[in-house]
Amino acid sequence: MALHAELHRHLGGSVVPRILWRYFHRQGSPLAERFPTYPEFEDFYTRPRNTLEDYLELHTLVEHVQTLETLPYFIYRLLRGAYVFEDLAYLEIRYTPYLRTDPSLDEADRLKQMRQVIETVGQASQQQEYPIVTSQILCLHSRLPSHINRAMLEAAVESDYVCAIDLAGGDKPYRERMEEWIELYKYALARGLKTTAHLYETLDGCHPELLPYVSRIGHGIQIPLHYPELLPELARRGQCLEVCPTTYLKTGTLPSLDPLKIVFDRCFEAGVDIAICTDNAGLHNVRLPFEYENLLTHDIINFEQLKLCQEAAFRHAFAWPYKDRPASLLSELQQGVAAASLVALEA
Template identity: 70%
Template sequence: MALYAELHRHLGGSVVPRVLWRYFERHSSELISGFAEYSDFEDFYTRPRNTLDEYLELHTLVESVQTVETLPYFIYRLVRGAYIFENLAYLELRYTPYLRTPEHLSQSERIDKMAEIVKVVGQASQLSEYPIVTSQILCMHSRLPYEVNKAIVDLAAQSREYVCAIDVAGGDSYYADRMEEWIRLYDYARSLGIKTTGHLYETTAGCYPQLLPYLMRIGHGIQIPLLSSELLKDVARRGQCLEVCPTTYLKTGTLEDIRQLKLVFDRCFEAGVDIAICTDNAGLHNVRLPFEYENLLTYDIISFEQLQACQDAAFRHAFAWPYSQRPVSLLNRLLKPDHEKVLATKD
């Protein structure tokens, strides 16, 4: 039975290496002509990078082939794997729709095409054989102009059937010069009733306290407990949740050792700040959510009780989870002896 919630997964980084390789073999063999065999491609695709910028360049490889025509192919395999191999009951997929539109079109034409992308992703995610509750987070982008980012916010407001929130991505070191724009866009989104998260405090270059009040969740946020623990009190007061993606910080060179995350979890638990454990880019990492759980336990970063608290937090902070309980609570009820079910009904 599906049990877990994934709150931070990028559409571009979610394609596992084998699926991407097979697609390239059949449709874009020129993109893998430099690799003698699959193992060489997998090593290139999943190896650690020195910086976040270098790591984000890999997204462009996938974005170039995620079009209106091909998105159903990739999303079917993504949802199938999430259900069968990860036991996901809930999945939020985030991406920048503008970057899935044809590059030869004008900016206004690409903006007009974004709604079609959102609809295709939404419809392709609804698979009766793999019953996962899915929703989309639309990402504004640090490299895109204000007009495009505002159009992304407007599209989120117009597509509530498929979209649960907005985000800002593209490298947190690039926010500073346009901070007034981001504040204006987030303020605008909140005025429309759109839920918000944002890639913030992921790296030491992405620490912008002025953006925190506009976010309902914080994408990554690990530098808050590591460098600015005095902010945790306000984070807890606002009820914000950190979306912590353990493997990412090793792949981007942000952390040298996963055990550095122990301080993140310890300080957050002490301050009453919720953490949802996520994968970020499961394909680029070649890992799945249960592995992230197991790794944190293996290195004694968290206890089993803390893991359960993080799993509970993921459903509690899920923007589009339609139920008051997480699936394990429903399963426990089904497995109760008959006389306990009767008593529970009477209660």
């Protein structure tokens, strides 16, 4: 039975390296010539980078091949892996739809095509074979112009497949457009959308001005590490951190997992929830259960704290339609079976 919720997974970083390598070879991509054997591609694709900016450049490898025609192929394989290998019951898929439109079109037609992209992702996510509850988070992009971000927000408001917006693309450019981001986030909340943003992931992304307008905080690890005085306010608002452990090693943000113990300890003490996530499972070549196991084996958290994080993921999920998480439903089912068996024995 699927048991887990994943709140922070980018579509561009979700494709596991072997599937991507095979796709390049089947399509005769120039990257097939550059990487004739899989091991060298895996090493290139999954090795750590020095900075977040270097790391984000890898997304462009995938964005240009995730088109209207190929999105169902990638979505199917994402859901298959998530259901079979990760036991996911719930998945929020985030991406920038404009970057999946046809670059040969003029801008007006690309803006129209964004809605087709959202519809395609939504329909492809309705898999009977791998029944995961899914929803979309559209990523406004810090390097795209204002009118394109506004068009994406309007598309998010109009789509039943979208539950929230995000702000991604690198956190260094946030500052110069902060008034714009706040305006867009206020509008999103007023129209009934949930909100998250890549904030306090790195020391360049520490922008307290945006915190009041996010339902959840993408990463947010610099708050307990360097700004713990903000934690009581996060707890008061009921905001949850989306912590993605492997990311911080891949981007050079942390030298090891050890500082995450401070993150978890201070958040638990302050009453701030954490959902453990993968961020870019394909880029990292890891899956959500590995993130759990890695935190346990490095003594970052214990099993009781893991359970609290797993419960928090469902509690803060933007589109989980049930009151309880699957583990609770399974426990009720087991209790019912046990009671029925007892009645049968007594009879």
